[in-house]
Amino acid sequence: MFLDLLIRRNPGFIEAAMALHQSGEIPANAYVLDLDAVERNARLIQDEADRLGLTVFAMTKQIGRHSGFCEAVQAGGISRSVAVDMACALACDRAGLKTGHLGHLVQVPTREAAFAAAKLKPDYWTVFSDDKAAEAAAAAQMAGRNQALMARIQTSGDTFYRGHEGGFDAGEILAVADRIDALAGGSFAGITTFPALLFDPDTRKVRPTPNLDTLHRAAEALARAGRDSIAVNAPGTTSTTVLAALAEAGATQVEPGNGLHGTTPLHAVEDLPEDPAALYLSEVSHHHGGKAYCFGGGLYIDPVFPKYQVRALVGSEPTTTRAALRDVEVPDYSAIDYYAMIDATGPDAPKTGDTVVFGFRGQAFVTRALVVGLRGVSTGAPRVTTIENGFGDLVDWPGSFRP
Structure with a gap:
């Protein structure tokens, strides 16, 4: 293709x-x-994100967490990774691309939380449940840190790939935020989902999923409760072309992966x-x-x-x-x-x-x-x-x- x-x-x-x-x-x-092209692509994405006030975390799994890829992404101006799992975080960290986001899509295993908190020190750590929030906070406290925790949220009608399901009930996000804030070593920092965007093969366009509206409604509820400075993480089919739409929908964080090497589905049908x-x-x-x-x-x-x-x-x-x-x-x-x-x-x-x-x-x-x-x-x-x-x-x- x-x-x-x-x-x-x-x-x-x-x-x-x-x-x-x-x-x-x-x-x-x-x-x-082609690492020269990767560097150029990263610069394009970062420049557009800067214009829109978005934070960028690079996804590296699609190309095997290659150290040269991580270096090219950094040379293009993106300084943090999103780790799909612990193996991803370790490889990126070793290559100098520090962990901006950990725990999404794959949660941190219980007995690896202490290492993640003390050695990887992620900027954000996503949790799907109270149990995982407690583990992350306890690990951070043991490491002498306070960990910014993001809640993965979901509601009826949201779209998930089979095997990706999980997360807090979006309708209870205010109580979830309070419970996370009550944990020693952790604090509520924002919300996330996946996928926020998907390619529609019938229209050959990228469309928002119901999940993006779920994020938007949860962010509005949090803002009404006085939590108006949270992170809203909205990954999925990310390239320069979709960043403005994500920002308009309230996203504050984006996570390009295939976009960094020009292979999102939209790249196959349009010259981006x-x-x-x-x-x-x-x-x-x-x-x-x-x-x-x-x-x-x-x-x-x-x-x-x-x-x-x-x-x-x-x-x-x-x-x-x-x-x-x-x-x-x-x-x-x-x-x-x-x-x-x-x-x-x-x-x-x-x-x-x-x-x-x-x-x-x-x-x-x-x-x-x-x-x-x-x-x-x-x-x-x-x-x-x-x-x-x-x-x-x-x-x-x-x-x-x-x-």
Whole structure:
């Protein structure tokens, strides 16, 4: 879905990745990042947020919490992360991107709260229940801190992905705020939900969910009770294009993730300010039954669109010509993606060792793919920075070995 966008708007990135793979510097089964473009995108988002008075926390899970990505985001002016889980917080913190928001989407495990409070020291910590609020506050008190706590709220009719449900009853937010304020080591700081915005594939537009109205109504109730300086955290499908609408709806905090590398659903159907800065790279392994099999491992294609024909660029030389495009069959999500199958008909059939480039909205942190940072694409001198796993750990990749 995003391959056409990459070809049109960042062809040099594709060609650099293919050349570096063919020279042995990028492994197969790798998410590759154009860190120059990430830095530019971060600056665009931060500048627009500054204009609107919004606080920005960067989401890094989609690209495996890569340290170079964290550094590029900081160079673009965003100084804090939102951690989807503790692993995310640890990787970002190690890379210098400190924790702005912890506990949302994934709550902090009970026996990890003390570490989170003492070592990560998040600016905001989201809790879904009184039990989790008490844990966070007690951990902060033990660390000699007072922790700003945000309440995840929900009400009947709100939209949640299955398995994401949870939170305080929005109709009881005044009592929730009072209970959190009564905790030693904690104080009520605001409200949050997810998703506040979603892409509508029928209209091809980003629309507010019922959750955003729930946030707005809860914030109004809090303001009437004298709590008019709270944080209102409204993540979901975030890019420069939607920031004004979020600010108008009362949001004070936004959390771009895919927007930082130009792969929100809206980027696939409209040319937005952010450039595409991520691709998935593989290599032809073997042939069978008229198909060229390429290595998998990172073929988790985030299902934000109805199923579509996946395509890839395939070649032994850097190319963005559409003649190099091939239809690809990707295994169903119920199977392990050891390989994908490329159409191998015609005179220019893929050869073993050919580079394969996909453009899709990925989620590197749930795969076994590596993540590779590139710098210098914008200046015509691309180079690999680091190769890391999905936890942001450096990998001693054997392909870099030269006898």
